[in-house]
Amino acid sequence: MADRPLKVLIAKPGLDGHDRGAKVLARGLRDEGFEVVYTGLRQTPDMVVTAALQEDADVVGLSILSGAHMTLVPKVTAKLREAGMDDVLVVVGGIIPDDDVTELKKVGVAETFGPGTTIAEVADYLRAHARPRS
């Protein structure tokens, strides 16, 4: 029982319908040995946080391609904090300008992953930084 799989919630907040990337990542992390909860498209920040809470996720991965990351992501991290889940590792995938990355990290995002990131890089990062629940 030593090596518990990390539980990763993959969510797509916002209104864009481009979920191929999120699905590929979900599948890739499955192959890397993670337990991946995939929640699907058009999630509100409340939906993401409730799902993370009920699933007791170690990691919340947000995929955003609509450009709305500066509106949506801070709401998610704030609501996670409100729910007492500030120990959950939050990562964001998408096309995010460098200035925004700095801002997102200030509101509690651990890391962002842009185009060209490999599944292995994401997996290694999560294994190194997520704290598994007992």
Next chain:
Amino acid sequence: MVAGTGRERAADADALVDAALAGDRRALARILTAVENRTPVAELALRRLYPLAGAAHLVGITGPPGAGKSTLVAALIGAAREAGRAVAVVAVDPSSPITGGALLGDRVRMQSYATDGDVFIRSMAARGHAGGLASTSTAAAAVLDAAGFDLILLETVGTGQSEVEVAAAADTTVVLEAPEMGDEVQAIKAGLLEVADIVVVNKGDRPGAQRTASQLRAMLVAVGRAGGGVRNGAGARSPTAAPETPPRPRPKEPEVLVTTATTGDGIPELLQSLDRHRARGHEAGDTPARLARAEAQVWAILADRLRAELHVPANRETTDATIRQVAAHELDPFAAADQLLAGIRLENPSRR
């Protein structure tokens, strides 16, 4: 990771249980994680929670992949919420036999109730357990039961013909079929359909749904009626001997319903049928399903304890040596098991 001493663990478990019983969903989620990971906290929490459980209606939802289990669960959540009932879902998906990873995708269909405070959805990976559920699903259901959820839906992995474990885990077992999945011969094979209390032909808007339902009705219900006769009446047994032999297990006579989970057609009828089955269970004292569930839980814990006992430092060497003897064919596995059991009885005054 909280390693900690036994006393710290007990305090952790107590605090989590108190919070969960007070309605703290995060604490509830953490207890479920402990249960899934089979930590010491889980045992401590379950010891407090189990006596508080037993009031919920545990409904197993099973059937082949793609039959619409998750969509049906979502529709049932909706109908139950309209009736003011608090609903919990334990949705199991398979773990990879190769990497141990899993893709848990059942929530995708249950988005309408994502933020309803009286709905709690938890995905579980089967983690190598083969019966259609995770080995900890029954315990997870007991936790949710104790937390006050009135209807608990246990959704299995997509099943084939023989993953019947859910029937022991649930009070009422619903087996889903899609239209045109097979002929009458499929319906009379032993296995999954036999454990159904309710058979649902989902995707009722597809051609052939009603025909599939009538075929299932004809084959399942007719066989059920003839039950005792067909199974006992082959003439091998003399009529005078019959009263002394224990009653043969009788096949169930499942109700067959047609639903279209995507539109909600047939869902109120299914909920009524579930309630009727629950009421019948109460009248009968719920015995068979609950006894099976209790037995499965106790046996699983006994097996775990036995395995753990054989691996405590005092016993480990003997255990390993005995197993090596079996590997070398110096000892047969039955004798090995007998020896190990005898050893435990002799030198195990206390473990904890």
